[in-house]
Amino acid sequence: MEPMGLPVQPPLEPMLAKAATAVPAEAGVWSYEPKWDGFRALVFRDDDDVVLLSRSGKDLGRYFPEVLDAVRDELAPRCVLDGEIVVPRETAGRTRLDWETLSQRIHPAQSRIAKLSVETPAHFIGFDALALGDRSLLSEPFRGRRAALLDAVHEKRWCHVTRTTEDPALGTQWLQQFEGAGLDGVIAKRLDGTYLPGKREMVKVKHHRDADCVAIGYRIHKSGAGIGSILLGLYREDGELQMVGGAASFTAKARLSLLADLEPLREGDDVRDGEPSRWNSAADKRWIPVRPERVCEVAYDQMEGSGGAQRFRHAVKFLRWRPDRDPAGCTFDQLEVPLTYDLSDVLES
Template sequence: MRSPIEMPLDPMLAKAVKEVPDPSTVKGGLAFEPKWDGFRGIVYFDGDEIEIGSRGSKPLTRYFPELVEAFRKQLPGPCVVDGEIIVRTGSAGSERLDWEALSQRIHPAESRITRLAKETPAAFVAFDLLAVGEESLLDAPFRDRRGRLEQVLANVAAPLHLSRQTFDMATAERWLEEFEGAGLDGVVAKPVEAVYSPGKRIMQKIKHARTADVVLTGYRVHKSGNGVGSLLLGLYNADGQLMNVGGASAFSDKRRLELIEELQPLVQRDEAGDAVKGEGERSRFSAAKDTSFVKLRPERVAEVAYDQMEGWRFRHTAQFVRWRPDREPRSCTFEQLERPLAYDLEEVLS
């Protein structure tokens, strides 16, 4: 495939900040866009062939044939477009992003790929233009790249979309609150004078920060074989059933070893005195991984930080904050969780 820029290219990234930044503090100002919760994809089109690069080294092209067809039909000419692959779910007026359906699209079987392309078709939200024709735009400021992108996508229709943008801080703050109800991940702030810097965290991302009190249900041993790799977390549902809601990790080497000793009194043991093990859920992403864990008696409560829920689970890995010896495990229910008000995804895309 011919391309005026390197293939594959590492996408430009964003660093996390706690609140929407003031555009007046950045030379040239900031542009704000919704943070789409999907698969990052860089689309290379040479006028004939299509290749969809991912944030990693694995191309996504074969998994989204419906997008390949849309790109070939709708893109006006050779170009390289940066954006996000998403899957929409729900009925008209109450659509939202569906991460679970999107993750199911990565499958080795060709027959399943073909079926899911019809059952859960993907969409693509474009937010940057890296090349057009034989011209590389990597050294152009974002202001210019965005203007050229609007020209290239002037006549596209679903499943291709142009991401919304605002220069107004108050609007970005409103988006942060409202768009979560449609399954979005937050807001991204982009310096309008910045060139495209592959692999570097030039942009800023603002996501929701929340905490919850959860029951400790087990732990996985670190991949090194030493210490705790992650804590397994649970919440009680309305029927009194303890549900797995995710895990917490990112401990230092020292803390991992301390946790092994600290959690020993809670380890469930069989008649022979050996630790009782459980087996975690497997997916195509974890098929080769050890998903076993040490079961703990559900007697300890921890406070964790999380950003959002995906169904009944934390969307991303939670962060351990502190132990809560003052809380009874049975008091740790889903009722404590903050639920965003519903917001129609179509309103975000239009």
């Protein structure tokens, strides 16, 4: 990568966050902001020269040419910002984040990238500033970096600044409120903290909920020993059983135990093909269906999609079998529906 005329040079690891179960409550110590559910991105701009890097240092500019144009039009001429690339979509009259549409933007074909950049354009949400003009901000406290961020973003349409608060009660309230806009939780940053690349110096608090699901199938672990994942279903209003995701990451002992639980429910030698993975095309997506007779309790963070296309946003955690539960009672009605907020409520006004 060619050097840029900036006081902070790419590549650079972003500062990371460690998980917590509750929003830290010390008033006057923390700044709180919504946790955006998109692609983490570091933006380096030196006039017309723009570099857009992912958390792992990969070039995101080729997938989001419209973001490169937006950076040139709406950010300070020379700056380095930390933020998130998101794709908002209007749903039921409100604008919220759409992870599935964002994921589709990572495509090998340049013609497809060009088409999607027009049809589903992305936005950049800034939440930290690492440099402005000739000044590095890495050693400055977050209070100062936040002020520089506001100076660096000249919002017109595509580049924005996230909201923040120093009120721990409001930060805790946001954890629930802004999920309706498609966000992922809350981030807390120390007001006097410097920017430490690659270090887990921030705190993240995400949503966690429980649900009862029907086991509808399983995949054998890649080692060949036991279950690799359990496929889960919920009943829709029309009585159809819809696949909503899977539970994985079992210990070696649990993989064998779970196979013993589910194998007796297998009917014949039927093996079905699953949805291909855009992230890992080599992954074996074949799965074995079972009779929908067993209910398990799982922990999940959030759902994506709407109506009859809802599913778990991430892989869920298997908690326990629930022999006391009737599979027919595993419906979408049990899921907590977050309040609906418009994306504009989460941006700096």
